[in-house]
Amino acid sequence: AALEKLAVQTDPSFLGAVKAQTHKQLKGLEHLEKKLLRAEKKKHEVHLNAVEALQLELFPHRGLQERTVNFSSFYLSFGPEWMTRLYAELDPLHPYFSVMVWD
Incomplete structure (x- = not known):
């Protein structure tokens, strides 16, 4: 808005160029936001797949x-x-799951 006001005060013919550049920058930012969202979704998908693989390893066939x-x-x-x-590590009456890791 301030740039548009300055353009009108300086030379009204610049107003169209200012509006066009503003529109172009906003579209560029929208495109960048979409790319970031896709990248974040892919990153979370990788982690989710790893968790699901671990779950299937610990709980076969769910x-x-x-x-x-x-x-x-x-x-x-x-x-x-x-x-x-x-025998040493597990308590059958304990209400939680235990995971034993063998080296």
Whole structure:
């Protein structure tokens, strides 16, 4: 608005150029905003996919792991130490899920 007022005071023929440039800049900013929103959405999509992959690893077929994976496969992979650690770390009466990480 201030630039338009200055253009009218200086030379009214500049008013059209000022309005056109203002419109062009606003369209450019709108385009940039759309690009930023797409980039942010893509970034969140990558994180969401990682979380979903972890969820499927911990909860196969969206259910409890013990319903689909037999403990013997863990026993074969980690040996009898796995059972000892399982007894030491898990409380079956605890109302929360536990995640055991084996190095």
